[in-house]
Amino acid sequence: MLTIMICVGSSCHLRGSDDLAEALEQLIDEHGLAEKVQLVGTFCMDKCSMGVSVRVGDSQFSGIKPEDAEVFFRHEVLPRIPNQRE
Template sequence: MLTITICVGSSCYVRGSDKVAKTLERLIQQENLSAQVELTGAFCMEQCSMGVSVRVDDQVYPEVYPEDAESFFYNEVVSRLQQGVK
């Protein structure tokens, strides 16, 4: 199971973490990956001066923006699943 954690703290929230979460949730459903991907939230990931922080398992991506969420999903999440990388 691949775990995606999105920061929902105030700094990330004002940068669009809710939109990033909705996009990722939609894409997980659209690609039928619910059994392989878990989407969670975290209050703070200590990257507040950056963009929306997203962690995929143990790797943190500190600058994911709503307009980049779809490409992020395919480039970082789907590619990991296809390669079997964790």
């Protein structure tokens, strides 16, 4: 199971963490990955400056915008799922 953690701290919340979470949830559904990827909220990751902070497995990203969800999913989430092709 791959875990995607989305920061729901106040700064990230203001920058759209809810919308990003919703978009990623939808992408997970569309790709039939509900049993392979879980989405969880987490508190401030101390990278509040640019956009929403997200952790995928062991990798941390920041500055993710809700409209980036699809590209982010394709580039950073799909390759981290074992036995998953695009």
